[in-house]
Amino acid sequence: MRGLFGTRPWRAPDDPCCVVAVQNFKGGVGKSTLSVHLAQYLAIQGYRVALIDCDSQASATTLFGYVPDLDLSEEDTLYPFLREEEMTSLDYALRKTHFDGLELIPANLRLFQSEYEIAARMARGQGGLIDRLSEGIASISDRFDVIVLDPPPALGAISLSVLRAANALVVPVPPTVMDFSSTAAFLAMLDETIETLAERGFAPTLRFLRFVASKVDENKSMQKELLNLMRTLFGQAMVRTPLKDSAEIDNATARLMTVYELDGPVTSSAVRNRCLTYLDGVNAELELDIRAMWPSHLSRLRKEGLA
Numbered sequence: 001m002r003g004l005f006g007t008r009p010w011r012a013p014d015d016p017c018c019v020v021a022v023q024n025f026k027g028g029v030g031k032s033t034l035s036v037h038l039a040q041y042l043a044i045q046g047y048r049v050a051l052i053d054c055d056s057q058a059s060a061t062t063l064f065g066y067v068p069d070l071d072l073s074e075e076d077t078l079y080p081f082l083r084e085e086e087m088t089s090l091d092y093a094l095r096k097t098h099f100d101g102l103e104l105i106p107a108n109l110r111l112f113q114s115e116y117e118i119a120a121r122m123a124r125g126q127g128g129l130i131d132r133l134s135e136g137i138a139s140i141s142d143r144f145d146v147i148v149l150d151p152p153p154a155l156g157a158i159s160l161s162v163l164r165a166a167n168a169l170v171v172p173v174p175p176t177v178m179d180f181s182s183t184a185a186f187l188a189m190l191d192e193t194i195e196t197l198a199e200r201g202f203a204p205t206l207r208f209l210r211f212v213a214s215k216v217d218e219n220k221s222m223q224k225e226l227l228n229l230m231r232t233l234f235g236q237a238m239v240r241t242p243l244k245d246s247a248e249i250d251n252a253t254a255r256l257m258t259v260y261e262l263d264g265p266v267t268s269s270a271v272r273n274r275c276l277t278y279l280d281g282v283n284a285e286l287e288l289d290i291r292a293m294w295p296s297h298l299s300r301l302r303k304e305g306l307a
Ligand SMILES: Nc1ncnc2c1ncn2[C@@H]1O[C@H](COP(=O)(O)OP(=O)(O)O)[C@@H](O)[C@H]1O
Pocket: 026, 027, 028, 029, 030, 031, 032, 033, 034, 059, 153, 214, 215, 216, 243, 244, 245, 246, 247, 249, 250, 253
């Protein structure tokens, strides 16, 4: 219907494609959960979206119903493109999903191999390899409004390439002492990495950087305190809606699905509705940041008082 009535929210051709990495070097903070729900939310809103699973553990791929190491081969992933200099497009790896407007580049365990290969080749002086993923993204970006990157939970060659390729960063942080302190370490490392990249002329240019409180359990007083601390520290950079810990997310994950595609509650309708409220809240805030990157949308946002 949007197509028919001409109300698709696509960016204008000369607006930049938003390449957003959901990154934090810590595992288990909700990166893959947020990446997939963000990508699906944007597709539901009518944007043209690609999700690139850059993590050999392939959680995002799993949430699309694949068993990565049975259903997919390394040829289906980023690996051939990272391995073979002659390849000029990532098109081969994009596959349609059951969401209209959402395409996926899946991952599987074989992608881990490229971590070593890139590192070894970079050690031999092929520094330009850090830009290989950006080149791949550039080869497909004209067809998409938003490309979401789900990186591995480590500071390796692929994570660095993701940082280099992204023009926006979303950092999920659960308000626990461990996650918070490792995020502080992540930020210090991020700072150092950006500086090192800048020295070599590879500085990433970020259009926005946002923190999302993830897996929040407000029944725990410590979490409430940390959440307040995060709000004070990160200020405007913090997404206002917290992504609370929800049994609905756990249950959907166990079915290799997301909350958006379940057609009824696994828990109860109250729990499901609350969960959808957090997810939509977080994603709508990120959608505004994305639209603000696009000159053709920015003027509309300003008129509506949203930017
Ligand atoms: N808001 C949430 N509520 C409940 N469970 C969550 C939530 N966010 C993530 N999880 C669960 O936590 C685990 C780790 O999340 P994941 O997104 O895979 O983290 P990462 O990609 O950072 O390693 C998964 O089992 C996921 O289902």
